[in-house]
Amino acid sequence: xxxxxxLFRCRQDNFGVLVHDPATGATAAIDxxxxxxxxxxxxxxxxxxxxxxxxxxxxxxxxxxxxxxxRHKCKVTAPRSETAKIPAVDVQIGDNDTVKVGNLSAxxxxxxxxxxxxxxxxxxxxxxxxxxxTLFSVGCGRVIEGKPEVMWESLLKLxxxxxxxxxxxxxxxxxxxxxxAKTIEPDNSALADxxxxxxxxxxxxxxxxxxxxxxxxxxxxFLRADMPAxxxxxxxxxxxxxxxxxxxxxxxNKF
Ligand code: ZN
Ligand code: FE
Numbered sequence: 001x002x003x004x005x006x007l008f009r010c011r012q013d014n015f016g017v018l019v020h021d022p023a024t025g026a027t028a029a030i031d032x033x034x035x036x037x038x039x040x041x042x043x044x045x046x047x048x049x050x051x052x053x054x055x056x057x058x059x060x061x062x063x064x065x066x067x068x069x070x071r072h073k074c075k076v077t078a079p080r081s082e083t084a085k086i087p088a089v090d091v092q093i094g095d096n097d098t099v100k101v102g103n104l105s106a107x108x109x110x111x112x113x114x115x116x117x118x119x120x121x122x123x124x125x126x127x128x129x130x131x132x133x134t135l136f137s138v139g140c141g142r143v144i145e146g147k148p149e150v151m152w153e154s155l156l157k158l159x160x161x162x163x164x165x166x167x168x169x170x171x172x173x174x175x176x177x178x179x180x181a182k183t184i185e186p187d188n189s190a191l192a193d194x195x196x197x198x199x200x201x202x203x204x205x206x207x208x209x210x211x212x213x214x215x216x217x218x219x220x221x222f223l224r225a226d227m228p229a230x231x232x233x234x235x236x237x238x239x240x241x242x243x244x245x246x247x248x249x250x251x252x253n254k255f
Contacts, residue, residue: 003104003126005168006045007207010037013172014060015209017130018047019101019123026050026102029074030121030130031170032064039068051101054078055132056118057085061170079110081117093119106130111158113151114141120158127165129213131158136169137211138194139177139252140222148249149242152225159223163214174198174208180255181221184233184248190218221248 028051095110226241
């Protein structure tokens with residue numbers, strides 16, 4: 001049986017998501033921005049919380065952990081190098097480790113940049129990617145702890161996943177990301193298509209994720225820094241992709 005997911009909004013602009021294994025009843029929350037909305041999602045689905053898989057230590061991803069663990073006695077899995085900053089960790093994981101949620105299995109992909117220890121959870125059998133604040137739809141996370149060239153390498157790890165991978169990210173930033181991406185690629189038709197789709201989704205009160213990784217490869221400028229046209233658009237013809245990425249990220253910070 002395949003994984004089931006339940007996506008919901010929380011805090012200002014965070015996404016929460018539950019991943020459920022119907023065979024065993026196991027259910028993981030990917031991050032726990034705050035306890036209330038996770039509880040509401042559990043009530044709505046009737047699922048019982050067994051796990052919390054933490055992507056990184058920021059408070060808007062960990063704020064609900066202590067309360068949820070207290071109530072559900074669930075197991076908290078988190079990046080090894082960030083456990084000092086994350087409450088109540090039971091299992092420490094690193095790059096390439098495997099995490100089980102019931103019979104479901106996720107590979108841990110470490111992507112330093114936004115934070116140094118950030119972990120993405122990739123459920124290969126169901127092609128579900130939970131990318132926290134590394135890769136957003138049509139955007140990427142701010143490079144807070146790493147260097148931009150390290151973040152670029154991290155994004156390449158995610159770009160290597162199959163096109164039909166469903167991307168779940170930590171925030172509803174898609175519309176703003178599209179506005180910025182258009183300043184670099186005003187003529188990208190895949191980006192224009194995505195803008196139409198996103199405006200319709202938001203107008204209907206729907207989330208803009210999950211998106212397909214294959215679409216992100218065509219419309220997300222941060223995954224396209226090694227394309228000659230992108231280098232040209234930012235005045236860096238012939239320069240290394242990491243340098244182009246660094247320039248794009250710097251422009252987004254000021255946008
Ligand atoms: Zn963050
Ligand atoms: Fe965040």
